[in-house]
Amino acid sequence: MTNQVCSRCGSYLITDSQNYLVNDIKEELKSESNTCGKCSKEELELKIELIKAGQIDNILKDPKWNKKKLLENLDYYLENGLMVFTEYFHLKKGYCCKNNCRHCPYN
Numbered sequence: 001m002t003n004q005v006c007s008r009c010g011s012y013l014i015t016d017s018q019n020y021l022v023n024d025i026k027e028e029l030k031s032e033s034n035t036c037g038k039c040s041k042e043e044l045e046l047k048i049e050l051i052k053a054g055q056i057d058n059i060l061k062d063p064k065w066n067k068k069k070l071l072e073n074l075d076y077y078l079e080n081g082l083m084v085f086t087e088y089f090h091l092k093k094g095y096c097c098k099n100n101c102r103h104c105p106y107n
């Protein structure tokens, strides 16, 4: 993992702890490409847009997708010690839990 460049933007891939999240995102995306953190996040955002547009709803029926562990800053973030679920998490779950979640995409 030395001096590899991102297949999308050509910048050098960082091999420090930041890569932890990048690798998790790539696993979520089932991405085989060598993309940097920024491009991986863009890829994920694009995927979220497609899910919202109903274009890849089959991904929500993939049991592996739903059973993945929750990742900080991807599925949730912490605010005053409380977990706030992201829109991504709700989309992944596939339905509204009626708890008035802040990032609920279903209403």
Ligand SMILES: [Zn+2]
Binding pocket: 006, 007, 008, 009, 010, 011, 035, 036, 037, 038, 039, 040
């Ligand atoms: Zn990149």
